[in-house]
Amino acid sequence: MWTNHAIATRRRSGHAPKPWVADILALVAGIGLGTVIALVVIGESRGTLASPGGWLIAVGRLAGFTGTYLMLVMIVLISRIPWLERTVGQDRLVRWHRRIGPWPIVLIGLHVVTITLGYAQMTRVGPLHQLWVFLVNYPDMLAAMVGFALLVLAGLSSIRIARRKMKYETWWIIHLYIYLALALAFAHQIVTGVVFLGHPLTRAYWIAIWSLTAGLVLVSRFIWPLMKNFRYQLRVADVSEEAPGVYSLTISGKHLSRLAVSGGQFFQWRFVAKDLLWHSHPYSLSALPRPPFLRVTVKGLGEQSKAVARLKPGTRVFIEGPYGTFTRHARTQSRVALIGAGVGITPIRALLEDLPKNIEVSVVIRASSAADIVHRDEVEALVQIRGGEFHELVGSRKDVTIDADSMRRLIPSIAESDVYVCGPNGFTDRVVAAALRLGVDPKRIHHEAFSF
């Protein structure tokens, strides 16, 4: 079925990204931040600033509100809003999320320290005594402290060294605590927030920001995916070995002609089977949908991806997506170079199928042995139909060099092409470096990382 490219199927094309979406969102986030700062500053009076500890308390309030606002922005960035994912791409959103990451922790930490010192000066007691008074006498302060501790824990777990040593699932569960931390912080702000006293508009604005964030998460992560899955009713139809340790899953479903997806995009997959239900993993489609079927090709690396090989036909499947910008919509030229290695060949295969017919393609696929090349015949057949160039690079890293010279030899028109690359990080880095050396405009180099 997946090899017969002559079969025409009725299906919806993936939506094109809307670049203005990201600009508008950045503008709204900036205005939101400015409004938060303005409302907190307006809420301070000269009298309170002049009293003992007044400045420390004011700085603390500003730090607390700004830090929490940035936390909400981080949540929106990873809430998998489809139109945002399509425009910016999940890897870039995750990068932005990580870049903002340290700021809320630093600002909320500053809030805890300055508010404690400020109140200690105001009431003329020691800082530790003041901290104790907060915890014992102020409603929700203990909960807020627990929330802060959870935030610090999530932050520490994201530091590169800790992240590398930790299982993905452990890191993910620690990150879920952030939602608890935010709920605890929200209660503390609404109950004890002096900024809100006599300022109902500030309170309404703050509640609106939180409700909007919670609504976005609820709709994009739960309601929307549940509705889609209810419509598609996906189940495993077949599992077949593609190469040693690499399996293709054919998934059947209903109404799949209405699923709008582009070649090169991925979904988050959740399989309703023992030990697999509780986490979803990203896998790219390895072919365009052939309603009533979808296909993914998975390399067994860890527990989940290896268990995929043992899935039984009939197993229920839930998806979230499609996500990703590694699609034909990113193309700017009439020539395209598609370069894939290992299981990174799978989105290249789907993308190749999705490119408009008039596009000239050069495809390079790479694996350490001929047996390891996934979908080789399908890729070659698709290239032949278009009259493009097809190259295989087979051998160890020592024998097969990826550099500017080898790339120019294989794809003489590379400088005038859009370059799409997907594969292990080291491979992708080498291809990108070679393309840059050969004069490819960085905006025309598109790559998909298989890890976040």
Ligand SMILES: Cc1cc2nc3c(=O)[nH]c(=O)nc-3n(C[C@H](O)[C@H](O)[C@H](O)COP(=O)(O)OP(=O)(O)OC[C@H]3O[C@@H](n4cnc5c(N)ncnc54)[C@H](O)[C@@H]3O)c2cc1C
């Ligand atoms: C956008 C994207 C598309 C991908 N497409 C494919 C594909 O088509 N075929 C394929 O075989 N692999 C693909 N991967 C890689 C695949 O998701 C991981 O190999 C798989 O999740 C490993 O899970 P594990 O529990 O078996 O392994 P683990 O041992 O838990 O992890 C192995 C590696 O995968 C990463 N990883 C684990 N779980 C996740 C997760 N939920 N989200 C992101 N990274 C994770 C870990 O950080 C680690 O680097 C893709 C990854 C991404 C980010």
